[in-house]
Amino acid sequence: MNDASPAPPKSAVKPIISFRNIVKKFGSMVAVDNVSLDIEPGEFFALLGPSGCGKTTLLRMLAGLEVPTEGEILIDGQDMRTIPANKRPVNMVFQSYAVFPHMSVADNVAYGLKIDRVPEPERKTRVQEALDLVQLGHLAARMPDQLSGGQRQRVALARALVKRPKVLLLDEPLSALDAKLREAMRFELSQLQQKVGITFIMVTHDQDEALAIASRIAVMNKGSIAQLGTPSDLYEFPASRFVADFIGSVNMFEGTLVRDEPDEAVVDCPELAPHAVHLPHAVPGKVNTPVWVAIRPEKITLHKDSGTPPTPAECPAGHNIAKGVIREISYLGDTSIFHIDTGKGNLIRVSRPNRSRWDQDSFDWKEQVWVSWAGSSPVVLLS
Amino acid sequence: MRTAKDRPAPLEYNRRWSMRLWLTGVFIFLYAPLMALVAFSFNDSKRNIVWKGFTLKYYGQLFRNDDLMIAFANSLTIAFVATLLSLVLGTLAAVLLWRFRFPGKAAVEGAMALPIVVPEICMGVAMLVFFSSVVPWPNNLVWPFNLGAIIIAHVSFCFPFVAMVVRARLANFNKEQEEAAKDLGASEWQAFRDILIPHIRPALIAGALLSFTLSLDDFVITFFTSGPNTVTFPVKVYSMVRFSVTPEVNAASTMLILLTVVLMVLGALMQKSSQRRS
Numbered sequence: 001m002n003d004a005s006p007a008p009p010k011s012a013v014k015p016i017i018s019f020r021n022i023v024k025k026f027g028s029m030v031a032v033d034n035v036s037l038d039i040e041p042g043e044f045f046a047l048l049g050p051s052g053c054g055k056t057t058l059l060r061m062l063a064g065l066e067v068p069t070e071g072e073i074l075i076d077g078q079d080m081r082t083i084p085a086n087k088r089p090v091n092m093v094f095q096s097y098a099v100f101p102h103m104s105v106a107d108n109v110a111y112g113l114k115i116d117r118v119p120e121p122e123r124k125t126r127v128q129e130a131l132d133l134v135q136l137g138h139l140a141a142r143m144p145d146q147l148s149g150g151q152r153q154r155v156a157l158a159r160a161l162v163k164r165p166k167v168l169l170l171d172e173p174l175s176a177l178d179a180k181l182r183e184a185m186r187f188e189l190s191q192l193q194q195k196v197g198i199t200f201i202m203v204t205h206d207q208d209e210a211l212a213i214a215s216r217i218a219v220m221n222k223g224s225i226a227q228l229g230t231p232s233d234l235y236e237f238p239a240s241r242f243v244a245d246f247i248g249s250v251n252m253f254e255g256t257l258v259r260d261e262p263d264e265a266v267v268d269c270p271e272l273a274p275h276a277v278h279l280p281h282a283v284p285g286k287v288n289t290p291v292w293v294a295i296r297p298e299k300i301t302l303h304k305d306s307g308t309p310p311t312p313a314e315c316p317a318g319h320n321i322a323k324g325v326i327r328e329i330s331y332l333g334d335t336s337i338f339h340i341d342t343g344k345g346n347l348i349r350v351s352r353p354n355r356s357r358w359d360q361d362s363f364d365w366k367e368q369v370w371v372s373w374a375g376s377s378p379v380v381l382l383s
Numbered sequence: 384m385r386t387a388k389d390r391p392a393p394l395e396y397n398r399r400w401s402m403r404l405w406l407t408g409v410f411i412f413l414y415a416p417l418m419a420l421v422a423f424s425f426n427d428s429k430r431n432i433v434w435k436g437f438t439l440k441y442y443g444q445l446f447r448n449d450d451l452m453i454a455f456a457n458s459l460t461i462a463f464v465a466t467l468l469s470l471v472l473g474t475l476a477a478v479l480l481w482r483f484r485f486p487g488k489a490a491v492e493g494a495m496a497l498p499i500v501v502p503e504i505c506m507g508v509a510m511l512v513f514f515s516s517v518v519p520w521p522n523n524l525v526w527p528f529n530l531g532a533i534i535i536a537h538v539s540f541c542f543p544f545v546a547m548v549v550r551a552r553l554a555n556f557n558k559e560q561e562e563a564a565k566d567l568g569a570s571e572w573q574a575f576r577d578i579l580i581p582h583i584r585p586a587l588i589a590g591a592l593l594s595f596t597l598s599l600d601d602f603v604i605t606f607f608t609s610g611p612n613t614v615t616f617p618v619k620v621y622s623m624v625r626f627s628v629t630p631e632v633n634a635a636s637t638m639l640i641l642l643t644v645v646l647m648v649l650g651a652l653m654q655k656s657s658q659r660r661s
Binding site: 063064065084085086087090091092094095096098100101102111112115116156159160163 | 557559560562563564565566567568569570573577578581582
């Protein structure tokens with residue numbers, strides 16, 4: 001159950017996109033380092049990573065705007081090596097949207113069809129369809145400088161979709177929008193993808209965005225794929241400290257694996273002493289070697305300190321406990337984040353939903369508390 | 384009684400008498416000579432030293448002066464052709480310098496600005512030497528080919544101006560727009576024509592205007608490259624002045640000023656309409 005990165009299912013479906021051993025160098029800088037990746041038709045795939053991890057370069061190579069130094073890219077089984085950007089069956093929504101400022105909304109959307117010499121009557125209906133799809137039908141005659149950021153993005157979407165690409169590429173599609181609109185557009189993007197039924201590939205540095213929209217995510221770091229999986233795979237079973245830390249927030253404790261049996265593993269973490277971390281299952285790693293224990297803040301429970309450890313009623317057997325002092329409380333509205341000082345190094349982050357408007361047993365700064373978590377909550381990481 | 388409203392606010396410089404005085408001084412300094420020139424073109428006097436009365440006869444004389452009219456036609460032709468060539472060359476140079484990185488790029492950029500900074504007299508002498516001994520331009524060609532040497536000389540100092548303004552405009556071009564065009568199926572040329580050209584349109588208008596006016600009123604370089612059959616308007620005016628400053632010279636100069644002003648206004652209007660579109 002702790003197999004952190006399950007092998008990608010060998011399905012019978014032919015991948016729509018295949019990256020095979022892709023390497024991209026800019027001078028001596030390696031931007032993409034031997035990436036192989038299959039994306040299936042109909043997926044909403046996200047390339048997620050910090051800036052400079054090579055995710056945009058990967059997307060641009062797919063669009064034909066960069067040429068791989070090594071390796072091959074297949075789109076729908078066809079090798080793209082000799083096919084220039086303007087002949088590829090993919091279309092892109094650029095980060096800046098790149099709406100042509102001297103053309104009306106309708107002309108922007110019609111541009112790709114004009115280049116393809118689609119006859120006028122068909123072109124008109126397709127442009128109208130595409131604009132209706134993104135709810136811009138009533139703004140067809142507007143110029144781009146009369147549009148809001150969100151509307152401009154819709155123009156970019158319609159302009160790409162009107163060409164009926166096999167794959168739609170989105171480069172940081174939501175990063176230029178304000179927070180409220182971003183949330184609304186997340187939902188709309190996945191609705192749109194279901195409506196048009198084609199593969200979407202999105203590049204983003206925003207983990208919330210990727211978790212919320214994507215059906216599968218490749219987390220990239222320093223030019224390689226750190227982990228590939230569904231949002232919940234990545235969040236609940238991160239394969240490395242990088243992934244655990246990059247997706248969501250996490251408490252990380254360095255320790256030594258002292259026991260590893262099929263039904264119990266024990267990790268000694270100096271920061272949590274005198275309590276060791278007990279897990280009800282075997283973990284990767286060798287006994288007496290250093291490992292890291294990662295626990296998500298929302299999986300930790302806070303208990304009032306009544307002089308003794310929490311009773312079994314509050315904290316069932318098999319739970320791990322530790323004692324500390326509340327150093328800081330951030331009230332976020334829906335949840336509060338508590339920083340617990342165990343006196344041995346890092347603060348433990350605990351998040352607690354604010355379920356009631358009057359929190360009867362609210363915790364206060366500098367209060368002595370116990371924290372506990374189920375034995376199956378933490379993940380043991382080797383790297 | 385002075386209220387707070389009567390007194391100029393801290394940033395209302397145009398309401399301070401000292402500023403107004405200064406501004407008036409500047410306008411007099413800039414425009415008084417020109418006004419005098421225009422006024423005396425209507426002076427009914429051959430010597431043109433004192434005001435003798437209003438007349439339009441020198442304008443009539445101007446249009447009956449065949450030599451001057453030929454010179455005027457030459458000037459317009461030269462300016463038109465030189466502007467076209469400068470636009471093409473300057474735009475290509477600007478796009479090249481913007482798009483590509485190559486060894487010696489800095490040197491090319493510097494060399495491009497050279498015709499702008501080199502003293503005109505040097506350019507003139509250089510052109511004279513060039514067209515008389517390096518690449519002699521045949522002087523018995525039919526009009527307008529006999530103007531070739533002057534046109535080439537004018538292009539050489541006009542196109543760097545075009546390149547400069549186009550380059551400045553390209554600096555704020557969002558390259559993703561060009562990539563988007565290609566992504567939508569446009570070839571290199573289609574993307575250039577449909578996306579890049581509309582973006583640099585205001586710079587092309589400004590560059591064309593600059594080239595046209597620079598070429599139209601250039602005297603020094605033209606003086607060295609023109610022959611007896613290829614006299615331009617400024618050169619002709621100069622030769623007229625050598626005999627005496629008659630009102631006819633004033634009238635000719637006024638026409639030149641008028642033409643330049645009309646061109647400027649036209650250019651500004653085109654600029655405005657293209658800005659509204661982009």
